[in-house]
Amino acid sequence: MGDNKRDKPYDVLIVGGLGHVGLPLGIVLADTGLNVCLLDIDEEKARSVREGKMPFIEYDAGPILEKALEGGNLHVSLDIKDASKARYVIIAIGTPVDEYLNPKTRQFIDFFKNLSEHLDKSQTVIVRSTVYPHTCRQMMKALDKKRECGIAYCPERIVQGYAIRELRTLPQIVAGMTKEAEDAAAELFGRVSPKIIRTSMGEAELVKLYSNAWRYIQFAVANQFYMMASNFGVDYDRVRKAMREEYERALTLPGAGFAAGPCLLKDTMQLSAFNSNNFLLGHAAMMVNEGLPNYIVETLRKRHRLSENKVGILGMAFKADIDDIRDSLSYKLGKILRFHGADVYYSDEYVEDPTFVSKEELIGKCDIIIVGVPHSAYKDVVIPEDVEVVDTWNVVSGGRRTSLEG
Ligand SMILES: NC(=O)c1ccc[n+]([C@@H]2O[C@H](COP(=O)([O-])OP(=O)(O)OC[C@H]3O[C@@H](n4cnc5c(N)ncnc54)[C@H](O)[C@@H]3O)[C@@H](O)[C@H]2O)c1
The missing domain is CATH 3.40.50.720 (NAD(P)-binding Rossmann-like Domain)
Structure with a gap:
């Protein structure tokens, strides 16, 4: 990491870097010594993070944030052009469904097309957001030939509030559109996680969606049992x-x-x-x-x-x-x-x-x-x-x- 320093001053840039997923990940990566840039569009959160204040509760994050800022290896940017300056670009923006509960896949691909204007072949893009299956394939298709960076998927599985502990203890699921992209993502996440689980892209996409659907269904069983018991x-x-x-x-x-x-x-x-x-x-x-x-x-x-x-x-x-x-x-x-x-x-x-x-x-x-x-x-x-x-x-x-x- 850190080769071609002039061209790529950051090891990692996280798009959506001031969100609930991006920010804890960014400071944990910075804590391993990497030079990390958090790219976002939220000026208020940018102000808060630059001052060393977490914009939301994330246990144990405050001291690592301060340490990284003092060490000079954590930066905040509101300029998308900075995406060109990192070896790894991690995407951690929100991926909501619309008011009819349909995934907003077009919005994500349009966002990526815009981002890709600032990418090149030497970079690896790692999707951390939870995406609709086939999204990484669509992203590949959206790239023009000059900008064919590697694309990997490494879905976030932390429970909000406890990301710092979990990023350092949970195994990471890693899949790549190419072997090189997968290896690169595995190398990066190997710096923080005790275990890398390599899967195919389809497997990784289902691991993430099944994990949340499984939890949601389990809660529904409990809630239905509660209502039945209460009626009884x-x-x-x-x-x-x-x-x-x-x-x-x-x-x-x-x-x-x-x-x-x-x-x-x-x-x-x-x-x-x-x-x-x-x-x-x-x-x-x-x-x-x-x-x-x-x-x-x-x-x-x-x-x-x-x-x-x-x-x-x-x-x-x-x-x-x-x-x-x-x-x-x-x-x-x-x-x-x-x-x-x-x-x-x-x-x-x-x-x-x-x-x-x-x-x-x-x-x-x-x-x-x-x-x-x-x-x-x-x-x-x-x-x-x-x-x-x-x-x-x-x-x-x-x-x-x-x-x-x-
Ligand atoms: N919150 C969780 O605990 C959690 C856990 C696992 C996975 N996820 C997934 O991670 C993704 C992010 O979720 P989150 O909770 O961090 O959302 P969030 O809203 O907290 O963070 C998203 C960040 O992206 C920024 N952003 C939006 N558009 C941008 C753009 N065009 N350029 C740069 N920055 C932009 C926002 O300002 C915000 O800071 C989602 O796909 C979610 O499903 C979330």
């Missing part, structure tokens, strides 16, 4: 506990709760689109997981005239102990409650929003409290006995518990 007047958590006790085959059954965020549903729908929309389990999982907020509201409406209630939602992030609200189901819950006339209050331990109230104020004000996400801080929360609680996670104490029979 039984506490799902107690059922789950009994099932798992000294019974290995049931250990992977998750707890119930909102299965949200920018990846699980999106990737399940990408897989469905890839399979000609024939993915019954994936669609069923979406109906169950997306239906949980509606179920909770319907349960409450059986006992309350919601227009006479103050309802508080504890936890607005899409998962515990982070500050990311992307595709959080707590907002969908709030919207449905408001539709039925409830006076709704939001609170969160990490998300900064001037319209939110503290958990203490929320508990003092509301006669119904719904736990949206099990932040660790809620373990110490004791809800007064006269307040009704919906807590799929069983994280808070006290309160009157909701079940349809209860």
Whole structure:
């Protein structure tokens, strides 16, 4: 690494380098001594990172970010032309589905065509974003002859918030459009990961989409079981506990709760689109997981005239102990409650929003409290006995518990 220094001053440039995937990866690579450039379009995040401040919660990232900036081997750029200046170009931009749940494949290929204007044959492009199958092949086709760089796929599999630890411990899946591109990607990721798993391109594409669809379906099983148990007047958590006790085959059954965020549903729908929309389990999982907020509201409406209630939602992030609200189901819950006339209050331990109230104020004000996400801080929360609680996670104490029979 580092040959042809004048031409290629950076070892690695990450496009989308200030995002939840790009930034942790960039600082972990910089921490191995590589000269890394984070290319993005978000000026606010660029300012924050240049000042050594993480723009979002990512545990253990702060000290490595500071160290890399002090060491002078981490740079931030807003100029796409800088893509020409790195041996490796990693792509970590978002790959959302549209409002009809179709992957935006054209948008990604158009973005890559634009990027490729600044690439040459000596470079290796590594796709880190989760992409629709065949995307790397389409990228190859989009390259003009002069700019035929290598293309590899090395999908990100970290769990948000814990990327620093996981990048250093998880095996990395590596596939290449050519053997050279695969070898180059394996060499780069070998610097941070204890194990490289080489696969074909098709295998790598399915590893990533199957991983997220699998998790999403598992959560749906738990959520459907929760709703069934609740309708039956039984506490799902107690059922789950009994099932798992000294019974290995049931250990992977998750707890119930909102299965949200920018990846699980999106990737399940990408897989469905890839399979000609024939993915019954994936669609069923979406109906169950997306239906949980509606179920909770319907349960409450059986006992309350919601227009006479103050309802508080504890936890607005899409998962515990982070500050990311992307595709959080707590907002969908709030919207449905408001539709039925409830006076709704939001609170969160990490998300900064001037319209939110503290958990203490929320508990003092509301006669119904719904736990949206099990932040660790809620373990110490004791809800007064006269307040009704919906807590799929069983994280808070006290309160009157909701079940349809209860
Ligand atoms: N968040 C996760 O935990 C996670 C885990 C595994 C895989 N992924 C996948 O990784 C990809 C990125 O997800 P994310 O959560 O980091 O998204 P993100 O929105 O946090 O980050 C994307 C970054 O790309 C930047 N960007 C957008 N367009 C750009 C452009 N044209 N040029 C340069 N920068 C641009 C954005 O400003 C943003 O900083 C997605 O495909 C996602 O499915 C995410």
